[in-house]
Amino acid sequence: MTTSSARLKIAVVGCGHGKLDTIYATAEAQCRQKGWSIADLDLLLICGDFQAVRNAQDLNCMSVPRKYRELGDFHKYYSGAAVAPVLTLVIGGNHEASNYLFELYHGGWLAPKIYYLGAAGVVRYGPLRVAGLSGIYQRKDYRGPHHERLPYERDDIKSVYHVREYDVEKLLRLESGVDIAMSHDWPSWVELFGDYKSLFASHPHFLESASKDGLGSFPATELLNHLRPAHWFSAHMHHRFTATIQHTAERIEDTVRALPVMASTRGKLPVFKSHRKYFVSGTKPAGARQTTKFLALDKFKEGRPTTNFLNVLEIDVPLRAEDGPYSVKQAGSDKFQLCYDEEWLAITRAYNDALRVQDTETLVVPPDKGKGKRPSAGSVARHREWVRCNIVEKGLLEVPRRFAVHAPVHDSATEETAEMPPEYPNVQTARFAALLKMENRFAPSSKTSDGGDSLFETGGQ
Numbered sequence: 001m002t003t004s005s006a007r008l009k010i011a012v013v014g015c016g017h018g019k020l021d022t023i024y025a026t027a028e029a030q031c032r033q034k035g036w037s038i039a040d041l042d043l044l045l046i047c048g049d050f051q052a053v054r055n056a057q058d059l060n061c062m063s064v065p066r067k068y069r070e071l072g073d074f075h076k077y078y079s080g081a082a083v084a085p086v087l088t089l090v091i092g093g094n095h096e097a098s099n100y101l102f103e104l105y106h107g108g109w110l111a112p113k114i115y116y117l118g119a120a121g122v123v124r125y126g127p128l129r130v131a132g133l134s135g136i137y138q139r140k141d142y143r144g145p146h147h148e149r150l151p152y153e154r155d156d157i158k159s160v161y162h163v164r165e166y167d168v169e170k171l172l173r174l175e176s177g178v179d180i181a182m183s184h185d186w187p188s189w190v191e192l193f194g195d196y197k198s199l200f201a202s203h204p205h206f207l208e209s210a211s212k213d214g215l216g217s218f219p220a221t222e223l224l225n226h227l228r229p230a231h232w233f234s235a236h237m238h239h240r241f242t243a244t245i246q247h248t249a250e251r252i253e254d255t256v257r258a259l260p261v262m263a264s265t266r267g268k269l270p271v272f273k274s275h276r277k278y279f280v281s282g283t284k285p286a287g288a289r290q291t292t293k294f295l296a297l298d299k300f301k302e303g304r305p306t307t308n309f310l311n312v313l314e315i316d317v318p319l320r321a322e323d324g325p326y327s328v329k330q331a332g333s334d335k336f337q338l339c340y341d342e343e344w345l346a347i348t349r350a351y352n353d354a355l356r357v358q359d360t361e362t363l364v365v366p367p368d369k370g371k372g373k374r375p376s377a378g379s380v381a382r383h384r385e386w387v388r389c390n391i392v393e394k395g396l397l398e399v400p401r402r403f404a405v406h407a408p409v410h411d412s413a414t415e416e417t418a419e420m421p422p423e424y425p426n427v428q429t430a431r432f433a434a435l436l437k438m439e440n441r442f443a444p445s446s447k448t449s450d451g452g453d454s455l456f457e458t459g460g461q
Helices: 020-033 056-061 074-079 098-103 154-159 165-172 196-202 204-210 218-227 252-257 321-326 342-354 377-392 427-435
Strands: 002-013 043-046 088-090 108-111 114-116 120-125 128-133 180-183 231-234 241-246 291-296 310-320 338-340
Touching: 002 020, 020 043, 020 074, 020 310, 043 128, 056 098, 074 108, 108 427, 120 165, 120 342, 128 165, 128 218, 165 218, 165 342, 180 218, 196 204, 218 252, 310 321, 338 342, 342 377
Parallel strands: 002 043, 043 088, 088 114, 128 180, 180 231, 231 291
Antiparallel strands: 002 310, 108 114, 120 128, 120 338, 241 291
16 A cells, blocks of 8 residues: 655666766766755666676677777776766666676676666665666567577677567566666657657658567567556667656557557558557556656767756655565665565566576576476465565565676776687676575586675765
């Protein structure tokens, strides 16, 4: 039962493209315009193309032509030369140091105070529930396994960031909605809930893509309808766009078909020319909200309004009776601690045996012809009871603020090389698997020590 609401201050960024210094400086400037300081922000969200490049070798794992590769600012935050001024939540896009994100498939600290939500993930910040889906949608790879492993082949560098059905299905198993959802590419059809006329007039190629059902992400659309968050944030298209989705039907295709879209546009879009069901999951929406506000943002462009790529805003978040375990404040601060989400932990644990990944020698495939045995509702419920007894009741929901520098930090004296970096075992992923008492499917074959990390307490998260 909702009793009241909390008002949180957040900053939302479109594509990061490695410009962390610019992002934080812009956030600070926009805060000043509102009479705030950047310390007043609860969270800063970055909707992909973050580019967590630790050193020059990581650049070889990015899907970017060599002449356009830039080291960016992140290496300073990784090495400790700079520290994020606000807790930052990140999802992946299509221009990433994919090797580093792969190490943190389940999510984790990329650097102190900069947290990656994983291939898919849900976290809690006090009463706020945030879900994220990394990567972009490509049909050809959607139902495949996470087969990419270092050293990447040429095709692997592109497929590694493609959204997988497995990760989307986990989010579709949520039985309650979220407050904020993030995806890199836009949900398909979302443009029809906003000023699509101006969008298509200024970007005719968007309409051309939409006429082939090729604009945006259909998995993101299914999640939008299922989760029904108060806010959905995206990037990728390098265009600022707003829309308001009124959820008027159980199936989003039916909601779209009821929109007052002009006849000339309707005649070009497949969703209006057939009555087929685009989604056959059969799951009823988890979220009860009737309205979702959509905001897509650009990347930073010199000379353009900074509000095109970064917005500072206040949001109201309902306070619920079940929020108690997440209401932990940082010591001496009014800010909340970042926490794991109980339901998401249960889903992750239940689905781990169905996870198909490439280990360092061979593809790990469950025995039922590679499809993976999906857990039943009863199985997920049993895992949730385990999480409640072994994590929630033991006070272990807080995300440990422990970060290790385990790959070489950037050295400006090091000559650029075309060689792929080795795969570094990430102790955060190992600890997460140990917390849930499940197999770490992303561990390299060689065993590694658990040491070498540090607790970052200064300034809280």
